[in-house]
Amino acid sequence: MKQQRLLLPYVTSKGWLYAAALLAIALGNIIQSLYPRVLGEFTDKLQSRSLTPEIIAQSALLLAGIAVLFTCLAGSGQYLVMRLGREFERLTRKQLFRHFTRLSEAYYASHGVGHMLSYVLSDVKSVREAISSCFSQTANAVILLISALIMMKVSGLPLGLITLCVSPLLLIPVLVVYFGPRIRKRSREVQNDLAAMTESAEEQIGGMRVTQKFSVEPMMEARFGSHVDEVYSSQLSLVKMSSLFQALIPFLGSVSLVLTLVAGGYQALTGAITIGMFVSLTLYMRLIINPLQMIGNVINTMQRSRASLERLQELLSTRPDIRNAADPLPFPAEAGIVIKGLTYSYPGAAQPALQDIELQIRQGWTTGLIGRTGSGKTTLAKLLLRMMEAPEGAILIDGLDIRGIDVHSLRDSIAYVPQDGFLFSTTLRDNIAFAKRDADQQEVEEASRYAGIYENILEFKDGFSTKLGERGVTLSGGQRQRTSLARGLIKQAPLLILDDSVSAVDAVTESAIVASIRQVRRNKTTLIIAHRISALKHADEIIVLDEGRIVQRGTHESLLQEQGLYAELASLQQGGMGHGRTGA
Numbered sequence: 061m062k063q064q065r066l067l068l069p070y071v072t073s074k075g076w077l078y079a080a081a082l083l084a085i086a087l088g089n090i091i092q093s094l095y096p097r098v099l100g101e102f103t104d105k106l107q108s109r110s111l112t113p114e115i116i117a118q119s120a121l122l123l124a125g126i127a128v129l130f131t132c133l134a135g136s137g138q139y140l141v142m143r144l145g146r147e148f149e150r151l152t153r154k155q156l157f158r159h160f161t162r163l164s165e166a167y168y169a170s171h172g173v174g175h176m177l178s179y180v181l182s183d184v185k186s187v188r189e190a191i192s193s194c195f196s197q198t199a200n201a202v203i204l205l206i207s208a209l210i211m212m213k214v215s216g217l218p219l220g221l222i223t224l225c226v227s228p229l230l231l232i233p234v235l236v237v238y239f240g241p242r243i244r245k246r247s248r249e250v251q252n253d254l255a256a257m258t259e260s261a262e263e264q265i266g267g268m269r270v271t272q273k274f275s276v277e278p279m280m281e282a283r284f285g286s287h288v289d290e291v292y293s294s295q296l297s298l299v300k301m302s303s304l305f306q307a308l309i310p311f312l313g314s315v316s317l318v319l320t321l322v323a324g325g326y327q328a329l330t331g332a333i334t335i336g337m338f339v340s341l342t343l344y345m346r347l348i349i350n351p352l353q354m355i356g357n358v359i360n361t362m363q364r365s366r367a368s369l370e371r372l373q374e375l376l377s378t379r380p381d382i383r384n385a386a387d388p389l390p391f392p393a394e395a396g397i398v399i400k401g402l403t404y405s406y407p408g409a410a411q412p413a414l415q416d417i418e419l420q421i422r423q424g425w426t427t428g429l430i431g432r433t434g435s436g437k438t439t440l441a442k443l444l445l446r447m448m449e450a451p452e453g454a455i456l457i458d459g460l461d462i463r464g465i466d467v468h469s470l471r472d473s474i475a476y477v478p479q480d481g482f483l484f485s486t487t488l489r490d491n492i493a494f495a496k497r498d499a500d501q502q503e504v505e506e507a508s509r510y511a512g513i514y515e516n517i518l519e520f521k522d523g524f525s526t527k528l529g530e531r532g533v534t535l536s537g538g539q540r541q542r543t544s545l546a547r548g549l550i551k552q553a554p555l556l557i558l559d560d561s562v563s564a565v566d567a568v569t570e571s572a573i574v575a576s577i578r579q580v581r582r583n584k585t586t587l588i589i590a591h592r593i594s595a596l597k598h599a600d601e602i603i604v605l606d607e608g609r610i611v612q613r614g615t616h617e618s619l620l621q622e623q624g625l626y627a628e629l630a631s632l633q634q635g636g637m638g639h640g641r642t643g644a
């Protein structure tokens with residue numbers, strides 16, 4: 061799998077801005093590295109008693125100038141780098157969301173919402189830290205080190221002395237090589253555990269009402285608690301490694317200072333260097349050590365960010381399972397469907413969900429699909445929507461292989477109404493006009509009348525402007541279903557699939573809805589999936605599925621004449637179980 065590169069293209073595209081930031085930081089640090097020299101010369105003049113009030117004023121002005129220039133230059137470099145980091149965060153979050161919209165049903169079945177959130181929140185933030193604060197701190201340290209070394213040489217300090225004093229700092233790269241990969245590995249474990257914990261939090265909080273109703277709070281606490289413990293232990297293991305690393309770097313800095321004191325002091329005693337030179341040497345060493353100490357922090361953050369970057373790159377490299385063919389065709393003029401020898405198994409399933417399906421959903425007809433729970437009805441609907449991919453040549457729409465049809469055009473031409481349609485936290489109007497944003501009020505009202513929800517909506521104080529969701533009205537199961545049905549009907553799509561879409565309404569409402577759907581879908585292709593015979597008995601053809609296979613087909617009347625599952629379901633439902641889920 062080719063890895064999608066995330067960072068390099070971004071940094072390259074912003075190359076000029078990064079170069080400008082680097083320049084500002086470099087100039088700021090070069091200017092700052094002048095101040096030990098000013099103080100060294102000042103000390104020498106003080107010692108040789110050649111100090112005058114003018115020299116004092118000049119030196120003070122010089123130091124103030126250095127401070128102002130450093131603040132302006134380093135400050136603007138820092139601002140630019142931080143801004144570039146935030147821009148990366150903004151673009152990557154959008155890119156991730158775009159990628160999420162392309163991932164398939166199978167991906168979402170194996171990755172929870174919390175897991176996806178952890179990419180958008182913590183991984184992106186962690187990479188942003190690397191390209192903002194780490195960038196400026198590294199630039200600071202490297203430039204300051206180089207300019208301080210040059211200034212020490214220019215100030216006349218002996219090369220041997222300089223080399224001896226900075227030698228312990230040369231061990232820093234060795235520490236980086238040893239600790240870097242270890243910190244990265246542990247960081248990756250932390251990120252994975254955090255993702256699992258977010259996923260668990262999302263699920264446990266989402267299911268809190270069920271938890272309370274079943275009074276199983278201790279069990280759920282233990283479930284979430286175990287994820288929290290895992291995060292704690294992986295973080296602890298990371299903290300151990302990174303603390304050791306971060307403690308060793310200042311230690312090397314202190315060794316450098318000790319050497320400076322001993323070797324510099326000895327040379328000043330013997331007269332090899334002046335006292336002013338000794339003062340500037342110690343100041344230079346302090347100047348270098350401060351940012352180098354921060355390098356420990358930077359490298360820690362960088363390793364964490366690298367682990368996050370790897371996770372993000374892996375995610376962005378996941379190719380969507382459902383992709384358009386090289387030359388995708390638009391949805392054909394007619395929505396007649398032929399299914400030939402379709403067998404479909406979910407990944408890892410022992411049994412196929414559908415087997416040897418031969419079926420025709422005729423253009424302009426209403427086809428009914430009935431069967432016990434788990435018989436494969438929804439699987440068939442999802443294959444028609446290409447939420448999963450059917451084998452080549454198994455599903456033809458108006459003679460075209462479904463795999464050759466543009467995914468967007470296909471889904472745009474099908475109105476799919478599931479049993480438990482998800483409604484968004486917006487107004488009822490927005491939910492109904494979800495897939496038809498330009499629908500006028502009349503269309504919205506018409507669709508809600510057909511779906512049998514119009515009267516209910518008018519009863520709300522704000523009518524169609526009623527807000528749903530956390531800060532709005534909570535609809536009953538049946539109201540939710542009918543709103544979702546209105547959302548499907550308003551599309552007036554060439555193919556309508558109702559997947560148990562009126563299962564939560566009473567028999568009277570159901571028969572009114574079925575009658576209006578028949579009216580609005582006259583001569584349009586419609587597939588009604590249902591458990592209840594009453595929902596599909598008017599269909600032009602009814603298909604009976606059992607354990608993934610078609611076991612009967614015909615009209616309501618012909619199927620009632622046959623010995624078989626349909627007649628069995630009919631007698632059960634007439635016997636008073638009509639509103640339950642048969643075979644469940």
Ligand SMILES: Nc1ncnc2c1ncn2[C@@H]1O[C@H](COP(=O)(O)OP(=O)(O)OP(=O)(O)O)[C@@H](O)[C@H]1O
Pocket residue numbers: 169406407409413431432433434435436437438439440
């Ligand atoms: N994402 C999935 N991964 C694995 N197996 C699945 C998945 N979705 C459904 N199945 C299995 O496929 C079979 C058919 O399921 P499907 O949802 O199509 O049945 P159904 O007839 O629509 O049932 P119901 O009437 O209860 O909605 C079942 O055995 C189910 O467990």
